[in-house]
Amino acid sequence: MKTKPTNSRSSNSSSTASLVYTNKVSVRSSLENNDCYAIDLSLNSTGNHIAVLTIPSTIQLFDATTLKQLSSLSSTSNNFDSADSTSSITISAIQYAYVSPHTLLASTNQNLVLLWDTRTPQQETVRLNGCADEHNFLSVTSNSEDLLVAAGTELKGEENVAIAFWDLRAPINGQLLGYYTESHSDDIIHVEFDRTNSKKLVSGSTDGLVCLYDVGKSTEEDALEQVYNANGPVAKCGFAQYNTVYGITGSNAFYVWSTSDDEQQQQTLVQGDTDSDILSKEISLEKSSKMIHHLPSTHSTIVDLLTDSRINSLLPSAFHETKSSWPLLMCDHMGKMNITLVSSEQSEPIILSLHSPHSETIRAAATYQSSLYSCSDDGQLVRWQSSSAIDGHDDNEKQAPSRKKSNNRKPY
Secondary structure, three states: OOOOOEOOEEOOOOOOOOEEEEEEEEOOOOOOOOOOEEEEEEEOOOOOEEEEEEEOOEEEEEEOOOOOEEEEEOOOOOOEOOOOOOOOEOEEEEEEOOOOOOEEEEEEOOOEEEEEEOOOOOOEEEEEEOOOOOOOEEEEEEOOOOOEEEEEEOOEOOOEOOEEEEEOOOOOOOOOOEEEOOOOOOOEEEEEEEOOEEEEEEEEEOOOEEEEEEOOOOOHHHHEEEEEEOOOOEEEEEEEOOOEEEEEEOOOEEEEEEOOOOHHHOOEEEEEEOOHHHHHHHHOOOOOOOEEEEOOOOOOEEEEEOOOOOHHHOOHHHHHHOOOEEEEEEEOOOOOEEEEEEEOOOOOOEEEEEOOOOOOOEEEEEEEOOEEEEEEOOOEEEEEEEHHHHHOOOOOOOOOOOOOOOOOOOOO
C-alpha cells in the first residue's frame, strides 16, 4: 500500500517515558589520549558487565552499574595494534555469548575469532581459526545456545567473501566447521543469531543485501530463506520484535521487513531515511511498503534499532501509546540524541529527545530492561535509565547514580 510521506512529530506528553543519563566514564587511558574512540560495546547475559571496544584496538570491561573499569583484555600471542603491523591484531567487533556471562568473542584481522573467559582477562580461552586463504573477520555472533559461532569476512579479491562457522562443543583445535560463500558479494559487516531461535541467522553486507538463513539446513542453498534489498551498503542489521528483520544503511536509510513464511506477508513493513530526496529518487514508494518515513535531518545518523525483547521496560509509556513500533536511536555529529519510534500503523513517528552528555557521533548502543548504554567518538561510555524506573525505585536500583544490566551448523 502506498502512503504519502508525512512529517515527524515530537512527543509533547510529559507522561511519555523519558531517559536520563545516570553516569558516564571515559574509556581513554589519559586525558591526552584524544585518539581513543569507542566504536562498539556489548553487555553480558546477566547485565552486570559491559565490554567496550576502542580504536586503537583495546577491549575494556566495566561494571554495568557503576561503570567502574574492571580490567582490559589482551592477547597472549599477539599484541593489539603493535608496532609490527604484520603481527598486530586489529579487532573489528565484539559480542558477549548469549548464555555464558563470562564468554566474550572478538572478530579480528588475523583470520581469527578470539574468545575470552573474562574472569581470566589476560588469557584468551579459545582461538577459532578461519579459512585457509586468510580472511579478515569484520563481524561475529554466537547462537542462543552458545553452541555455534558465526563470523563475516571482508571481501578478498573479487569474489572471495564468506560467513564462517565453528562448533563450540569441539573447540579444542579451533578448526572451522564450514562456511557460506554464495549469498554475498562484498564485505559482511554484521551477523546476528536470533535470540529465540538458535538456527536463525541474519547477515548484512556492503553489497546492499540482508540475508536470512536457517543454519540447520545442510547446504547454503537450502539454508538461505530470504534476501532483502536495502538499496545501499548495510551498516547494521538484526532481528526485531513482531517477527521482523531490520537493516540500516551507511547513508542512514532503514528498513523493517516481515519474516513471515507466507510469501504475501514477506514484505517491507516500514522504510525511510533522513534524506527524502534519496528515498524518493532511489527507492521510490515500493508497492510492498506500508509506511514511508522521511525523518528530520537534524539528527542525521541512525545509530541502531533498539531490539531488546523487553524494550518496553525502557520506554513503557511510549510503547503503551504506540503499538507495533520500532525504536531508532539517532544522533547528530555533536552527540545530540533522540529515540524515534517508527510504526507501520501511523503516519507520524514519535520523537523522544534525550539530554545527551556526548559531544561526538554515537557509534554503538545496547539495552537491558530499563537501562540504555551508549559509546561515542568522544571516548565516553554513558548509562541511561528510564525515569519511571528511577522514580519508582526499581528493585534492581539501589543507588542514585545508576545500576543495570545487559542485553546487537549447522552446516552440520
